[in-house]
Amino acid sequence: MPHERRAxxxxxxxxxxxxxxILAFMTLGARGNWDFVLAFRGRKLLxxxxxxxxxxxxxxxxxxxxxxxxxxxxxxxxxxxxxxxATLLFAAFGAAGMAGLDPRLDFALNVAVxxxxxxALYLWLFGGEERSLHRLLLIxxxxxxxxxxxxxxxxxxxxxxxxMVLSDRLFASFSDIPPQLLxxxxxxxxxxxxxxxxxxxxxxxxxLGRPVAINLGITWRTEVLAILAAVxxxxxxxxxxxxQVLFLGLVAVSLAHLAVGQSAHRYVLPxxxxxxxxxxxxxQMLVERVFAFGTALGLIVEFVGGITFIALLVARGRR
Amino acid sequence: MIRIENLSKSYGPAQVLRDVTLDLPKGGVTSLIGPNxxxxxxxxxxxxxxIAPDSGRITVDGMDIARTPGAELARRLAILRQENHLVARLxxxxxxxxxxxxxxxxxxxxxxxxxxxxxxxxxDLQALADRFIDQLSGGQRQRAFVAxxxxxxxxxxxxxxxxxxxxxxxxxxxxxxxxxxxxxxxKSVLVVLHDINFASCHSDRIVAMRDGRxxxxxxxxxxxxxxxxxxxxxxxxxxxxxxxxRIALFYx
Numbered sequence: 262m263p264h265e266r267r268a269x270x271x272x273x274x275x276x277x278x279x280x281x282x283i284l285a286f287m288t289l290g291a292r293g294n295w296d297f298v299l300a301f302r303g304r305k306l307l308x309x310x311x312x313x314x315x316x317x318x319x320x321x322x323x324x325x326x327x328x329x330x331x332x333x334x335x336x337x338x339x340x341x342x343x344x345x346x347a348t349l350l351f352a353a354f355g356a357a358g359m360a361g362l363d364p365r366l367d368f369a370l371n372v373a374v375x376x377x378x379x380x381a382l383y384l385w386l387f388g389g390e391e392r393s394l395h396r397l398l399l400i401x402x403x404x405x406x407x408x409x410x411x412x413x414x415x416x417x418x419x420x421x422x423x424x425m426v427l428s429d430r431l432f433a434s435f436s437d438i439p440p441q442l443l444x445x446x447x448x449x450x451x452x453x454x455x456x457x458x459x460x461x462x463x464x465x466x467x468x469l470g471r472p473v474a475i476n477l478g479i480t481w482r483t484e485v486l487a488i489l490a491a492v493x494x495x496x497x498x499x500x501x502x503x504x505q506v507l508f509l510g511l512v513a514v515s516l517a518h519l520a521v522g523q524s525a526h527r528y529v530l531p532x533x534x535x536x537x538x539x540x541x542x543x544x545q546m547l548v549e550r551v552f553a554f555g556t557a558l559g560l561i562v563e564f565v566g567g568i569t570f571i572a573l574l575v576a577r578g579r580r
Numbered sequence: 581m582i583r584i585e586n587l588s589k590s591y592g593p594a595q596v597l598r599d600v601t602l603d604l605p606k607g608g609v610t611s612l613i614g615p616n617x618x619x620x621x622x623x624x625x626x627x628x629x630x631i632a633p634d635s636g637r638i639t640v641d642g643m644d645i646a647r648t649p650g651a652e653l654a655r656r657l658a659i660l661r662q663e664n665h666l667v668a669r670l671x672x673x674x675x676x677x678x679x680x681x682x683x684x685x686x687x688x689x690x691x692x693x694x695x696x697x698x699x700x701x702x703x704d705l706q707a708l709a710d711r712f713i714d715q716l717s718g719g720q721r722q723r724a725f726v727a728x729x730x731x732x733x734x735x736x737x738x739x740x741x742x743x744x745x746x747x748x749x750x751x752x753x754x755x756x757x758x759x760x761x762x763x764x765x766x767k768s769v770l771v772v773l774h775d776i777n778f779a780s781c782h783s784d785r786i787v788a789m790r791d792g793r794x795x796x797x798x799x800x801x802x803x804x805x806x807x808x809x810x811x812x813x814x815x816x817x818x819x820x821x822x823x824x825x826r827i828a829l830f831y832x
Contacts (some may be wrong), residue, residue, distance in 0.1 A: 263710075264671070328667045462686025466678060468668045472630050472661050476729070478654030478682045524668035 268521040268528040275520060275535040276486075282542045290550065307447070308438030311546060312499050312506075313513070313537030315450050318457070319495035320510030321517075321526070321533050322450065325468040326485050326492075329497075330518070331573055333510040334496045338405015339379060343500035344375045344499035345412040351427045352415050365445050371499040372449070379493040435545060435558040440501050444496045453491045457530070459463040506559065508566020515569055539566075581608050582627060582736065582770075587636030590623055596622045598792040600636070606735070608784035609762045609769045613776055613803075615813055618789040620772045621662065624740050627770075638815075640736065646721055654682035658729040659738040660794075664721070666713055670803045672707040672724045679731030699731040702757060718745035726754070730761070737761065739771045739804035743778065755782040780804040788812050802826055 286306055291298045320333045334340065350371060354362070363372075386400065416424055457464075467474050468483065475481050497505065517532035518524070544558045582604040589597040597619045603632050612620045625631050627638055638645050640657055645659040658679075670678075674698050681693040688696075700706050703723045712750055713721055722745045729737060739758070743751045759766045759782050773779045779786055779800065788795040796808050804826045805810075809817040818829045 324667075328665075330667060462681070465668070465686070466681050469678060470667070472628070472659075472667065473631055473664065473678075473728075475650065476654065476659050477678060477732070478649075478651035480650045518669075522669070524670065564746060 264523055267523070268523055270521040270530075271522070272532055274536070275517075275532055275539065276367065279535045279542070282539055282546070286542050286546055296571055303437065304440050304443060305545075306542065307443055308440075308502055309435065309541045310538055311443070311446050311450055312435075312438075312503050313509075313541045314454070315495040315499040316510045317422045317456070317504060317513040317517070317533035317537035318530060319492045319499070320495070320514045321530050322457075322464070322488050322492050322495075324442055324514065326488050328468065328470045329517070331400065331511075331512070331570075333508075334492060334568070335507045335510050337401030338408065339382070339401075339407035339493075339496055340500040340504075340506075341412065342379055342382070343371065343375050343497050346378060346406045347371050347501075348412045348415045348427065350374065352419060355423065356535045364441050365438070368442055368445060368501055372494065373503065375491040375497040376490060379496070380490060383486070383489040383493075401439045420529075435503055435541070437550075440500060442509070446502060447477060449494055449498050453494050456491065459525045461530070465524070468524060468526070503559070508570055509537065509540065509562050511573070512562070512566045512569045513540060515573060581641065583617060583625070583639045584623075585637045585639075587623070587626060587638065589619075589626060589631070590634055596792050597626070597633075600792070600794055602787065602794055604768065604770060606768050607766060608763065608769065609758055609782060610785045610787060611783040612772045612778035612787050612789060613774075613779050613812075614746050614789035614795065618795075619792040620789050621740050623789070624659065624738055624770070625661070626737060626742070628657070629653070630659075630661075651682055654734075654735050657738065658732040658734040658735040660725055660729045660740065660742065662740045662744060664725050670713050671710050672705055672713065672716070672727070673700065675713060675724050676705075676709075676727045676731045679728040679733075680733060688758075692762060694728075695733055696731050699727040702761075703727045703728060704753070713799045713813065718764070719747060719750050722746060723750065723754075726757075735767060737769045739769070741772050743773065743775065751778065758782065764784075774802060775808070776828050780828065800826060 281576045283306060287302050291302075316335070320335070323334050323337075324330055324332065350367075382404070416427065419427065463479065463484065466477050466479055467481075467488070469477070471481055471558065513536045514529075515535045516536045517529055520536070521528040523529075540562065541558070544561050548558045550559070584600055584602040587597055587600040588595070591783065594670065596617075600619075601624065612623070614620055622631070626633050627640075627645070630795060631648070632646075640648075640653065643653070645653060645654075656730055666675075673696060676696040677688055677692070679699065680688060680695060680824075684692045692764055700709055703726055704787045705720075705723060708716065708720060708724075713724060718725065722742065726739070726742060729739075737758070740752055742758075746754055755778050758769045758771060759831075762784070771783075781800075783800055786800055787797040790812055795812055796803055802818055806819055809819070809828060815830065820827050820829060
């Protein structure tokens with residue numbers, strides 16, 4: 262089939278581009294001790310790749326389950342949930358209590374709480390019968406703001422010194438990914454990815470929408486909740502590594518759909534992940550080499566992403 | 581046999597189905613007719629387990645649909661709803677391929693491909709097989725979805741207003757196809773229809789619903805008659821026999 266070949270070619274092209282960018286990222290302008298440069302940049306690269314993969318996959322899965330191409334966990338504000346969870350945990354244990362905690366344990370705890378909380382949220386939003394996309398978008402955006410404000414409120418109640426410690430922990434950026442979390446993050450994201458691979462064709466069926474999927478024998482509630490749990494893990498890990506990224510997922514997935522031209526998950530998922538890697542690694546190089554650290558990668562991604570989001574909404578409205 | 585026992589369903593204060601009990605025997609085409617809001621689509625959605633009843637029970641060949649695994653039911657019963665929005669970008673053939681999912685779990689065998697081809701032939705879609713669904717007209721898309729549930733190759737086939745979006749030619753072809761599927765392939769077809777003349781000409785049995793209850797059921801000759809139709813639709817409907825077919829006149 263010709264469009265299968267096109268999808269395969271697109272995947273190969275994206276993989277080559279991503280590989281080239283990674284090679285350039287590791288070697289470009291490197292001076293001095295190679296051991297140091299490779300280890301230092303390698304950690305940075307691993308962080309970027311993990312975030313790109315997690316954000317892209319979570320977006321694809323989320324859009325499959327909700328049968329839409331505009332909503333993403335980022336736009337729905339679900340990473341604000343991470344912010345709130347982290348803040349509440351911190352408020353409960355205090356700076357002293359948290360300082361004694363291994364950062365990886367802290368992270369695991371955060372992710373666990375977030376999965377629980379987001380499952381409750383998802384159950385409420387998507388558990389029942391179908392809802393209109395517009396209503397979901399509205400609920401999501403308002404809910405995101407609500408969670409964020411709630412987190413800020415709790416932060417205000419903290420002792421100023423404790424608040425300093427907390428904001429230091431919460432403020433992550435692409436240039437400064439906490440290295441001690443890379444191990445556990447790779448583990449979690451790797452586990453979710455391995456869990457996804459045998460489910461690719463079931464995901465295709467789920468993407469046909471609830472009525473058709475149920476007709477074809479999908480146990481909707483159970484399977485959708487399992488996928489949303491996977492989304493929670495991915496969103497939590499990405500949020501813990503770099504903080505909030507509103508539009509990265511949307512851009513990566515929209516470009517991936519454009520590139521492969523069809524919706525089979527065996528093509529879309531890897532393509533989205535590769536586009537994400539290209540955007541983040543390429544963008545980071547741009548920030549470091551062209552802007553000489555004068556701007557933040559997050560800013561560029563959000564700028565491009567915001568424009569894509571508006572373009573998508575306008576195009577949708579016209580159809 | 582599909583057996584429906586004491587089924588009730590409300591949406592908030594509105595009771596849509598009131599204590600419906602109905603046996604749908606195996607084989608033949610059964611048409612479900614009735615005025616808007618009679619509960620026809622709700623009944624179909626309940627049988628298809630898309631919504632859960634407030635009370636009552638549905639069994640398919642003796643299996644309670646609330647307890648039987650979805651995959652098991654998907655090999656026995658297929659349903660197509662009125663509106664099918666696809667976000668996914670698929671070709672007609674790929675959509676047909678999804679009909680094989682309950683049998684093949686995503687890995688299409690030779691037998692699956694043969695079943696897909698048969699379904700596409702049946703619906704006269706071979707020429708469009710490699711077109712994307714979003715490039716088709718409403719009627720073509722409708723036929724593509726019917727091809728999917730036909731490829732699913734189930735004993736029971738439930739269709740909610742399959743004639744929507746179809747012109748006369750394709751409407752007639754669709755009803756003839758359902759009739760063939762019932763009589764040649766031994767399937768049991770349950771179809772919600774608005775045009776009582778299609779129901780009259782192509783079904784073995786008509787079930788009429790009104791106000792969430794089964795109003796009447798019987799052969800076309802029993803149901804398509806002035807008295808039952810008047811009580812069902814609250815209007816005078818003359819019925820004439822033309823060339824051996826009972827035709828209701830309600831256009832004038």
